Amino acid sequence: MGLPKDIEKNFVFDLPEMKKMIRDFQGQMENGLKGEQVSMGMLPSFVSRPRGTEKGDFLALDLGGTNFRVLDVRLSGVREIEVRNSFAVRMPEHLRHGAGRELFSFIAGTLKDFLSKNNIRSLRRLGFVFSFPVQKTAPDSGTLLSWTKDLTASGVVGRDVSELLRRALEENGVENVRVSALVNDTVATFLSAAYRHNDADMGLILGTGTNACYPENTERIGYLENKYRYFPEMIINTEWGGFASLARNDFDRRLDENTSRPGEQTLEKMVSGLYLGGLVKIVLDELVRKQELFKGGDGDAFLAAEFETEDISRIEADCSEKLSGVDDFLREKGVLFSTHADREILKKVCALVSKRAARISAAGVGAILSRMDPGLKNRHVVAVDGALYRHHPWFGPRMQDALRELFPASSGNIDFVQAKDGSGTGGAIAAAISGR
Ligand code: ADP
Ligand code: MG
Numbered sequence: 001m002g003l004p005k006d007i008e009k010n011f012v013f014d015l016p017e018m019k020k021m022i023r024d025f026q027g028q029m030e031n032g033l034k035g036e037q038v039s040m041g042m043l044p045s046f047v048s049r050p051r052g053t054e055k056g057d058f059l060a061l062d063l064g065g066t067n068f069r070v071l072d073v074r075l076s077g078v079r080e081i082e083v084r085n086s087f088a089v090r091m092p093e094h095l096r097h098g099a100g101r102e103l104f105s106f107i108a109g110t111l112k113d114f115l116s117k118n119n120i121r122s123l124r125r126l127g128f129v130f131s132f133p134v135q136k137t138a139p140d141s142g143t144l145l146s147w148t149k150d151l152t153a154s155g156v157v158g159r160d161v162s163e164l165l166r167r168a169l170e171e172n173g174v175e176n177v178r179v180s181a182l183v184n185d186t187v188a189t190f191l192s193a194a195y196r197h198n199d200a201d202m203g204l205i206l207g208t209g210t211n212a213c214y215p216e217n218t219e220r221i222g223y224l225e226n227k228y229r230y231f232p233e234m235i236i237n238t239e240w241g242g243f244a245s246l247a248r249n250d251f252d253r254r255l256d257e258n259t260s261r262p263g264e265q266t267l268e269k270m271v272s273g274l275y276l277g278g279l280v281k282i283v284l285d286e287l288v289r290k291q292e293l294f295k296g297g298d299g300d301a302f303l304a305a306e307f308e309t310e311d312i313s314r315i316e317a318d319c320s321e322k323l324s325g326v327d328d329f330l331r332e333k334g335v336l337f338s339t340h341a342d343r344e345i346l347k348k349v350c351a352l353v354s355k356r357a358a359r360i361s362a363a364g365v366g367a368i369l370s371r372m373d374p375g376l377k378n379r380h381v382v383a384v385d386g387a388l389y390r391h392h393p394w395f396g397p398r399m400q401d402a403l404r405e406l407f408p409a410s411s412g413n414i415d416f417v418q419a420k421d422g423s424g425t426g427g428a429i430a431a432a433i434s435g436r
Pocket of ligand 1: 066067206207208272310387389392
């Protein structure tokens with residue numbers, strides 16, 4: 001017994017597939033920068049690399065797909081970032097799906113409480129980190145193109161989100177805050193790393209969603225009007241979660257059908273935290289129904305139980321001989337009896353799904369870095385933020401394995417750094433840059 005081979009085959013993402021993805025991805029980068037319609041965003045950020053000399057106290061709001069954070073940040077002017085105060089809250093579920101007005105009112109209200117609690121009365125510039133695809137036309141404004149990560153809050157798509165925030169601040173009587181920058185979380189993560197060390201080359205998010213950004217030579221950005229070519233480079237928000245040239249299997253399709261926007265965000269649904277747990281659950285449920293798993297009789301309890309991406313990390317972290325951690329997990333779910341083979345199958349499915357996710361991410365990183373530097377001759381720093389990368393025990397190592405396969409001679413030049421508080425502090429840096 002063991003895991004049926006056909007299941008395993010579904011989730012293989014081998015070297016030829018990674019190479020093909022790199023070719024397709026680079027083709028779309030190129031065409032997207034010309035202004036052609038491609039499956040990724042390739043959106044201009046109207047921000048370039050920070051100098052590291054930006055200085056002062058700034059506020060940041062970080063709206064992810066799951067969490068919302070407020071930060072009070074001091075930039076030293078000599079590449080040091082200090083988070084002086086911060087507040088984090090899980091976004092209430094009803095705000096993900098209610099009226100956009102309530103979402104913005106919640107944001108403004110939370111900021112107002114934060115300011116009063118920390119006694120911040122003087123005028124502050126604020127960077128709004130908004131982790132969704134935005135078409136920017138200036139550093140401090142931009143229009144939401146579509147929600148991702150299964151948000152559906154009404155009345156926001158097609159609107160200027162900075163303006164919605166300004167209005168909500170006004171309505172909540174917040175007068176000492178100026179919204180001076182709007183950035184994506186991946187751009188903010190890049191800014192935060194680049195402020196500390198000048199050599200960052202990419203920002204990467206692996207959290208509720210997934211995305212990447214990199215600084216592009218402005219001469220290569222065909223769609224940019226000349227008046228915006230004031231910097232030699234501009235950070236491009238790839239919105240790689242939309243990348244669609246990937247072969248989906250039957251399980252991917254079933255997952256997709258139950259999302260709020262079927263057919264969209266192909267890569268994100270194969271890679272990011274919002275979806276991986278659900279994908280594993282679909283595979284496991286099928287095995288239970290086919291009597292390949294939990295034949296001991298507790299299959300129904302498993303079918304009825306929730307399964308989260310966090311559970312994948314927990315299961316894959318169990319390296320004990322008897323898989324006793326997996327057993328504990330199953331007991332919590334009401335599966336009181338499992339065989340060692342059952343537990344191995346469970347762990348194997350988690351590994352298959354998350355390994356494919358890591359290898360797709362690695363191919364994306366490889367595509368972006370090798371566009372900048374075809375032979376990867378120089379050292380490259382990839383700044384990463386997001387709880388999936390931070391907490392999954394093997395996500396990072398598996399990405400590095402995949403990059404070694406892709407670039408045997410030069411993958412040692414790629415370094416991943418965890419940008420602690422990256423997406424939040426980057427918002428403060430964006431606000432600081434906007435004033436220079
Ligand atoms: P956001 O995406 O809102 O900015 P995070 O970066 O904290 O927030 O990501 C939260 C998501 O990361 C969760 O929704 C979940 O999918 C995933 N996640 C959280 N904890 C873990 C974990 N232990 N292992 C794997 N994934 C996790
Ligand atoms: Mg985030």
